[in-house]
Amino acid sequence: MNEVDALELIQAAIWTVIVASGPVIGSTMIVGVGIGLLQALTQVQEITLTFVPKIVVVLVVIIFSAPFIGSQMQTLTQLTYGRIETGFN
Numbered sequence: 484m485n486e487v488d489a490l491e492l493i494q495a496a497i498w499t500v501i502v503a504s505g506p507v508i509g510s511t512m513i514v515g516v517g518i519g520l521l522q523a524l525t526q527v528q529e530i531t532l533t534f535v536p537k538i539v540v541v542l543v544v545i546i547f548s549a550p551f552i553g554s555q556m557q558t559l560t561q562l563t564y565g566r567i568e569t570g571f572n
Contacts, residue, residue: 488566495562503555506548507541514540 518533545552 492563492566495559499555499559503552506551507544510540510544511537 514537515533518536522528522532
């Protein structure tokens with residue numbers, strides 16, 4: 484295993500993390516902006532108001548995007564094991 488192989492595996496791992504976490508982070512950002520806008524419009528500055536909807540959204544999005552996240556991780560695992568099997572050639 485040389486530096487190029489290591490960098491390719493690390494790049495694939497980082498890309499997998501970015502792609503797999505995208506739906507959760509995106510939906511959380513949208514909910515956060517919506518709640519922030521609602522708080523600014525109504526001038527209700529309750530701290531706990533932001534956490535509960537975000538937690539619910541994160542759990543719902545994880546439930547619905549679990550097959551996608553699993554397939555991304557499976558692809559990375561197959562790439563890694565394939566490289567180990569062929570001796571990084």
